[in-house]
Amino acid sequence: MSNTALTNGHTNGINGTTQNGVHDKVDFDPRSYDDLIMLTESVRRQVDLKEVPTIGIICGSGLGKIGDCIKDAQILPFKQIPGFPTTHVIGHKGNLIFGYLGGKFVVCLQGRFHPYEHGMDLALCATPVRLMHQLGVKNLIVSNAAGGVNPKFNYGDLMLIKDHIFMPGLCGFSPLVGVNDPRFGPRFVSIHDAYDRQLRQLAQNVAKDLKIVLHEGTYVMSGGPQYETPAEVVFFKTVGADALGMSTCHEVTVARQCGIRVFGFSLITNIANTDADNSVEVTHEEVLEAAREAGDHACTFVTEIISRV
Numbered sequence: 001m002s003n004t005a006l007t008n009g010h011t012n013g014i015n016g017t018t019q020n021g022v023h024d025k026v027d028f029d030p031r032s033y034d035d036l037i038m039l040t041e042s043v044r045r046q047v048d049l050k051e052v053p054t055i056g057i058i059c060g061s062g063l064g065k066i067g068d069c070i071k072d073a074q075i076l077p078f079k080q081i082p083g084f085p086t087t088h089v090i091g092h093k094g095n096l097i098f099g100y101l102g103g104k105f106v107v108c109l110q111g112r113f114h115p116y117e118h119g120m121d122l123a124l125c126a127t128p129v130r131l132m133h134q135l136g137v138k139n140l141i142v143s144n145a146a147g148g149v150n151p152k153f154n155y156g157d158l159m160l161i162k163d164h165i166f167m168p169g170l171c172g173f174s175p176l177v178g179v180n181d182p183r184f185g186p187r188f189v190s191i192h193d194a195y196d197r198q199l200r201q202l203a204q205n206v207a208k209d210l211k212i213v214l215h216e217g218t219y220v221m222s223g224g225p226q227y228e229t230p231a232e233v234v235f236f237k238t239v240g241a242d243a244l245g246m247s248t249c250h251e252v253t254v255a256r257q258c259g260i261r262v263f264g265f266s267l268i269t270n271i272a273n274t275d276a277d278n279s280v281e282v283t284h285e286e287v288l289e290a291a292r293e294a295g296d297h298a299c300t301f302v303t304e305i306i307s308r309v
């Protein structure tokens, strides 16, 4: 079957009506388990789930190519998913894709929600992970574009995420804040083993076989959307950062709450500057350009990892 965009009308079941396959604005509560079940049912109705997708993928900025590599793809635009906001960040297409990658049936978020986008809260940003869990995902591959802080990193390198520092989460902006329905998972979650050691080892083996440069390090998520000042870069470097970004940690936190194993990697799209007297401008365009250049590379890497999971 060729790639299919699913454009049929649907009934969303969450206080909304159907109009040309696009849901009206619905009153979705990201902390309501019942709303999540209705959202999941809507997705199930719109796709032909040939198998249980046990592997989930989240594409970072400009890394949508990974989604384009999926075979027999069924493409569900976010606007057809009741409760899903629309992503407005350039480089995030806004599709949920089902199909085959590395010989496995996968579900892929081709575009993600960032806390700095309009009307977001962290629980809403992480709702796709809860949806994936409902659909049967056991292993999640998260990717992002990030600024390199570790002096050994070069533009275009990949960094396997070994651990993270979730700045918004440390300041009380966690997806787990607020009412917690125990059906989502425990109230208090231990994030001591966020990035699965076995999956990291597997990725190292894949990188070696494919002759891909793969560093390992700590990813820091700040709230964005502004990039860091040189002093902030120095601060993050001092506390152990290897790469800086604006996403991922909220998704990983929710994944761990519901018991999903996580593998994460960053594409180094720019080198973060530490010298205010030698200022270097960072732009989203250069981030996207770096991601575009690395698209095939990232796709091969992810495909090979999936085939060995």
Ligand SMILES: O=P(O)(O)O[C@@H]1C[C@H](O)[C@@H](CO)O1
Binding pocket: 059, 060, 061, 062, 089, 112, 114, 143, 144, 145, 146, 224, 245, 246, 247, 248, 283, 284, 287
């Ligand atoms: O979705 P990711 O984390 O890959 O996006 C990065 C962080 C910002 O959203 C944007 C900045 O260029 O790219």
